[in-house]
Amino acid sequence: MLEWQLMQGSFSSTDMRHIWSESSTISAWIKVEQTLARTQSDAGLVPNEAVVALDGFGIGKLDQERLRQDMALVGRPIVGLVGQLREHVGEDLAKFVHFNSTTQDIMDTALAMQMKLGLATVLSDLDQLVFSLTGLIKEHPNTRMIGRTNGQHAIPMLLRTKFEVWLEELLRRREVITEAEKRGVFVQVGGPLGDLSNYSDGTGTEIKVRMAEALGLGVAEPHWQNARDGVADIVTALGALCATICKIAHNINLLSSSDIGEVCECHENGRGASSSMHHKRNQRASEFAEAVARLGRQRSEQIGELTLHQHERSGGVWVGEWLVVPEVFLLSSGALSWANRMLSDLRVDEGGMEQNLI
Template sequence: MLEWQLMQGSFSSTDMRRIWSESSTISAWIKVEQTLARVQSDAGLVPNEAVAALDGFCIGKLDQERLRQDMGLVGRPIVGLVRQLREHVGKDLAKFVHFKSTTQDIMDTALAVQMKLGLATALSDLDQLVSSLTGLIEAHPETRMIGRTNGQHAIPMLLRTKFEVWRAELLRRREVITEAERRGVLVQVGGPLGDLSNYENGKGAEVKAGMAEALGLNAAEPHWQNARDGVADIASALGGLCASICKIAHNINLLSSSDIGEICECHENGKGASSSMHHKRNQRTSEFAEAVARLGRQRSEQIGELTLHQHERSGGVWVGEWVVVPEIFLLTSGALSWAMRMLADLTVNEVRMAEKIA
């Protein structure tokens, strides 16, 4: 469903799909391989000729059908990619491609690059949500409505208080995401066991630091091949954001019901139409914001299972990340997209609010 031309726009944003597309992911692997060679060259480990030759490669030169066949045989995509990269640079320079590296180094570092881009996109959208709520607060400084607790009328309250609570919650979600990014957007340079044992004379630490700087990533010591808490922090932070969006959207949908009718989406011909009940104007943005955010939150809960690595590395859980992490980002972007539309289209019926208080 996330890939259907008909439906994908309902579950994810164009920008986030671009970040996590197959083409972008493979390009990220290539970029990491090229950056590794460049940094190793700076450390005196790889000749400049190898760097120049490797920089001439791009996804347009990749035989993707061959890569798929290699993936089906090996179970890891980097083996086939490296084979094609080595053929591209030629026999004399081939040994300097993927030099002293391992598959997880490349894929984890590329994942960190993609997560950084995805978080920047999500935070930008979140800032727009906060801005919309600020606008609603300023537009309704004294509007009063009936408060509701346990599904029952309580006492009158300011509408702005409801919006202020939502805004404060989203700002806290922003802080959590920013902190998770610091802990989870990490370079992975370590070789077969992550411990840089295939480097000599401190060159491994130099390459690791150089890769982090070149790609704008942080670093963890000694490594995080089997320590997935950083990825889990990011996934959980996005799940928390989805939970907040789900709650807000659900409440807006409730307030939009025929029985309450205190808030509604701006009307547009055909918007929210029913195929059988032509009098209805269904609240589609809050409906989709709730649904997609609910999916994002549920998907994020799977990340805990994928932190349970055995020994130094465990493919049985690592492979699961390949599906779960991108989908969390995609669903979060969809929830944010609907929530932005929801708040931008919100109409407050002050007359109905006053009637409930009277």
């Protein structure tokens, strides 16, 4: 359903779908192969002719049906991709394509590139959410409402206090995400065992550092082929953000219920309409923000299981990342999109809040 034309906008943002699309992912693999060859050429390992030939290959020249068939046969997409790249550069230069590399080098580096782009989108959307909450705090400096504990009326409080608690929690989530990015967005250059043993002349470390610089990524030593804590930290941070969004959206929906009626989402003709009860104005933004955030948080919990590699590589857990990581990014973007719509359209009924104080 995440790919349905009808439904995809309900679960993810357009920008995030582009980052994790099949086309963007394959293009990232190609870019990693091209950057690897260019970096190796600078170190004198690959002739410049191979670099020029590889740079002339784009996704438009890829036989995607053949790639799908190779994937079904091999169980890894890079084998088929490399085969087509080698055909493109010609027999004399073919051996310099994917030189000293392995499938996980290419896919992990591309994953890091996509996570970096995805996190930039998340932080931008989160900043908009922070902006909206800050505006609500300024707009309602002295608005009073009844506080509620354990589902019961407690004592009066300021509405701004509720907003400030949410704001500070979101800012803490932002800090955790930025810290996780520093620990999880790395280039992967190591070869079959991750230890650069294919580079007998000792140039492996130089290649890794130059690749990282070229792609704007960090360097992990000795490698992260079977150390997935960085990926897990990023996914877990997104799951925690989803938990906060879920809580905020759930509370907004409660406050907008007919029995409380202290806030509501901005009404426009047809929004939140019921097919059978025409008097209703269902609060769709808070509803979807809560639902999608719940899914993002729940999906993120699977990443811990996927860190349990055996020995130097374990496909049984690595393959699971291919699904879980993109889905958490997609669902996080959807939750943020709905939350931004919810708060930017939020209307506070100060009279209703005063009435509930009586």
